Amino acid sequence: MADEHPLSGADEGEPELSLSRAQRRRERAQRIEEGAPREGVAIFRPVERAVLVALHRGGQTTHDVDASLDELELLVDTAGAVAAGRVVQRRNVPDVATFIGQGKVAELKALCGSLDADAAIFDDDLSPAQQRTLEERLGVKVLDRTIVILDIFAQHASSREGKAQVELAQLSYLLPRLRGWGASLSRQAGRGIGARRGPGETQLEVDRRKINRRITRLRSDLVQFAATRRLKTKDRERHSVPTVALVGYTNAGKSTLLNRLTGSSVLVADQLFATLDTTARRLPLPDGREVVVTDTVGFVKKLPTQLVEAFKSTLEDTLRANLLLHVVDAAHPEAQAQVVAVDRVLAEIGADAMRRILVLNKADVTDRDTMIGLERQFSGAVPVSAVTGEGTDRLVARIAELLPPARRVVEAVVPYEHAELVAAAHRDGEVLKEEHRPEGTYVVANVGRSTGEALRPYASSDGWLGTR
Secondary structure (H helix, E strand, O other): OOOOOOOOOOOOOOOHHHOOHHHHHHHHHHOOOOOOOOOOOOOOOOOOEEEEEEEEOOOOOHHHHHHHHHHHHHHHHHHOOEEEEEEEEEOOOOEOOOEOOHHHHHHHHHHHHHOOOOEEEEOOOOOHHHHHHHHHHHOOEEEEHHHHHHHHHHHHOOOHHHHHHHHHHHHHHHHHHHHHOOHHHOEOOOOOOOOOOHHHOEHHHHHHHHHHHHHHHHHHHHHHHHHHHHHHHHHHHHOOOOEEEEEEEOOOOHHHHHHHHHOOOOOOOOOOOOOOOOEEEEEEOOOOOEEEEEEOOOEOOOOOHHHHHHOHHHHHHHHHOOEEEEEEEOOOOOHHHHHHHHHHHHHHOOOOOOOEEEEEEOHHHOOHHHHHHHHHHOOOOEEOOOOOOOOHHHHHHHHHHHOOOOOEEEEEEEOHHHHHHHHHHHHHOEEEEEEEEOOEEEEEEEEOHHHHHHHHHHEEEEOOOOOO
16 A cells, blocks of 8 residues: 555654654653654555455345445555455454454454465454454454545645645544554553653553543634635635535546536546545626536445544535535446445535536436436436537526526615615625615615616616626
8 A cells, every 4th residue: 555644744854853842742741652653643554465355245236335345446546555365254254353254364364375465455444352353363464444534645645734634534534443553552661650640651551541632632623714615605605606516526527527626627537536635717608697616525335434524624515505516436446335334424524415417427428328327217317428518508507497587786775665675685695784764774685686677766886787
């Protein structure tokens, strides 16, 4: 897999001599002892060749298991390793100690040896105890799906917020697994009076306390990042700029579609989670309005809960959008299952009831029968090709149709007997200024066309005039 990914690179490369004595003391106090997982040290040990392991539970089909392993293989490839083989165990419930049972562990160990594999990667989450037991019995590194996804996120995060979110997810995953990191976590002092505190404190307790401190700091930083984003969102709302959010499964073509619609040059790569950081671009509509289109992290099945929690503030930006574009890779054999997986995450963040358009992307490489079947199953879906531009005009027209109507600024003095018009301005628009005068209520409001026409008889300035 990838080489070391610092959990916090803030201290790297900074000359310690430039720090004051107090600052150096604080820096040393934050560090965890050598050999233990700590700030600035990768927790994901490099992997070159891995055997993939899955559990076939009752109620699952062979196709379901194979599809999930196919996706895990793509994840492993994106992380920089090679999937050398596969092992599937049929069990209704995982084994408490080894997840796959004693006999299958022996089979897996033999396969790792014959394939010269240096890791076994499980398609489900392992408990810390299962992970330790398996590593002892297999003699190779044991990872799970969550750690692979976290590793990919660590490679691709570029912004300060993205790095902080990934580090928070990493540390949240690491915290309950500290006990398995070897001799560095043993007690530093022997028996006797006072051995349970001070020098006798276990390295495990020291590491746990410092990681908890770092998690608190990261959460505080993310709150500040979220506040900054909210200010930008409020600025767009104040200027009545609607927002369209691109959501969908990873590698469905969201960034390519963003580039096609807005003429931008956002990074596009044929790999999972190429885009982590939120990107916003302006899109002109045929009726003269402009909207902001945002693109952020994609989803997968079994998305780690640590990532959902860490990226929650970013994902919740979709809740502030006026419209969602759910982009689907129509050519993917698991397109329907991917739609369900994305809908599940949207429901988790409270966006399941939002207005949306299902976009069937990659129409240029999807056979006609498949596309017809998807259009029948998902009524109102719009087939497009982000690569060739096919269907994008229809998509833009559909966006304009579903977005809330445009607003214009109207300045008027409304007689008191028509106070319902002032109420309409509050209800349907944004009142920028309001004064009570002898002749009526003076308002400056950003309103839609219908409210603007109702205010026209009393308006001294009408932004809707000449817009027909």
